Amino acid sequence: MSTFVELVVNGVSMGSVYALIALGFVIIFKATEVVNFAHASLLLAGGYVTAVLHDDLGFLLALGAGIAAAAGAGALVEVLVLRRARVENHAVLAIVTIGVDIVLTTELTRRIGTEVLSLGDPWRDRIVTVAGVSVAETRIAALVTATVLITAFLLAFRHTSWGVAMRAAAEDGETAALMGVRLTRVSLGAWALAGALAAVAALFLTVFPTPGLDRGTSFAAMKAFPAAILGGSTPPPARSPAA
């Protein structure tokens, strides 16, 4: 019985991490109709920055830097690559993101080499045992963090001006523009937010029981794609958080 509970907790925890990745993916798709194949490389970039900085800055600051780096990378892709091609075919843009992914991933794997990097998280391999059920602290941290982030996102999406602008732009971009919504800002915000969420996911993909960040981490991120594509066919609010 306790094994079963452990499996469930671990499974839900991993699922919530993939939900973070899928959420970013869907936000970009909803705001810009672009399928972002560069998402895994944004994740890898966030994780890498956290990994190289945590010795000097400490964990929290390094994580903040990783999140900022991934958000910045996402914003940069939007401004430098996609904005120019705004009215072009969305399928072409998706292919462009594959190009971005290849360039980013190649550079990051070259830097990482054969190493396995720690992100310097405070939970390490500690286990908590409650009523005979043993769960790694990292899994609990992942579950709590992902739940908080996804809830915050859904609340903002529902209730803030930003959320209304996002949803209006996703439903009918031209009419949203007629209402004074700046579509370029919506799109930029979506890419930055997706990058930030990916960096948080990178942390929880690489902590215990995973040995750390290596060049294979982005493959793990690809597992979120089916979830994103299935969930992406319906709008995120008020549906399953995994969407």
Add this chain to the structure above:
Amino acid sequence: MASGNLEVRDLSVSYGRAVRALRGVSLDVPAGSVTAVLGANGAGKTSLLRAISGTLPFHRGGVDAGGVRLGGRALTGLRPAAVVRTGVVQVPEGRRVFGRLTVEENLKAGALGARGRAGTAEARARVLDLFPVLAERARQRAGLLSGGEQQMLAIGRALMARPSVLLLDEPTLGLAPLVAARIGATVAEINRQGTSVLLVEQNAALALELASTAYVLEVGEVAARGASADLAAGDELRRRYLGAAAPPTERGEDTGDAADAAAGRGDRPTLARWTG
């Protein structure tokens, strides 16, 4: 609230550098007025509004020559959001409410482009005063509203930005005469409260009743312009719209006063229209 005249000068618009939609169109919307633009399908009415509001790029279109000014300030080349901030707001053809958002959220969306957040509550009160049905349906998805209610929402949404010039693209399209008359009366009230209106219509009778001045567009050019009363009295419109040998327009027998208002007086041309 009016912030100057809207002036369109020698405007030429084309799509994909191939389809010429407007050729050298000039027109004025004096501050505080209702100005109508009439024209058959494909005459270029919507293209004119797109050129003003900056949405031609969404259709691979662009302004080739001429331009639009508001109180001397050039609007041509501005992004749609920037045009909204100058106080020129468009209600698009076919209403285009955000169907998955609630009525309340649609109004919120309309306020996103407002100049400054102060005054949003006031604008909202004014909208709900004009369209009480929107208050009743506040929490309903906009996609569930009837066509007439959606049109009211589309107009209300645009008013949330507190425009000085309101651009309306066929607001009575596909509406029953009674509802069309209601929309017409509301447009008159909005204008009375100080907003200039550029009204694009195929319902010539209604448009001429509301507007002081009207322009007739024909294949991308201004074919006629004049005071509404003159256009309504003359046979110019009748000839252009209905064809010289057109039979007299059939009028409903027992649709009541409002339908009469919508159709105009008996001597005014009523346009046969297709819907759907």
